[in-house]
Amino acid sequence: MIIKSSNYAVSAVREDQYPKDNLSEIALSGRSNVGKSSLINTLLNRKNLARTSSQPGKTQTLNFYLINDEFYLVDVPGYGYARVSQKKRQEFGEMIQDYLETRPNLKGLVILIDSRHEPTKDDIAMYNYAQYLNLPILVVCTKIDKIKKSQVNKVMSRLKKNIDLNYDHVTVLTFSSVTKLHVAELGNWIEEKISK
């Protein structure tokens, strides 16, 4: 995929705030600090379009980025924020659920999982939920540059133990924003899904 333009479009917490131009959307989710902003910036060849979680005041909204005037990348706020209250967490869950369950424009979900750790309960729940919704899923194992070559198989077998990779609509990629490993494959997956 050739990125010709990328622009922040809108933030939303409810349906009436979603973009109304009826373009395809690809959502990205993962726990905070998994490397989601870095992946978005790497894919789009931008230094700081998606804000990293280390920046204070990061709002917990769905952030829509318009790419090539053709489709939206939707940055889903990182789950597992320690500092939000139980009530906020619940609202947060509802916001994500509303979006994933009711948005016809949504063509696929990228679930980011940190290669260095066991998938979290939230990672597994998100995967099972997306599978239940029958969404095309791309599982991206982030920060793979931190893993020794000899250990990459272990990352894969740990993933297989935790999530059902027999699901028809799942693809798995290792990824690094540092070495840019598989950035083209990520773009290809998105391109294929938005053209369906």
Ligand code: GDP
């Ligand atoms: P987010 O909270 O999911 O948006 O995560 P960020 O993109 O802000 O990344 C969290 C931290 O991980 C930052 O310190 C990044 O520099 C680091 N990071 C992100 N991607 C990679 C990667 O591919 N490799 C390495 N080594 N570090 C990464």
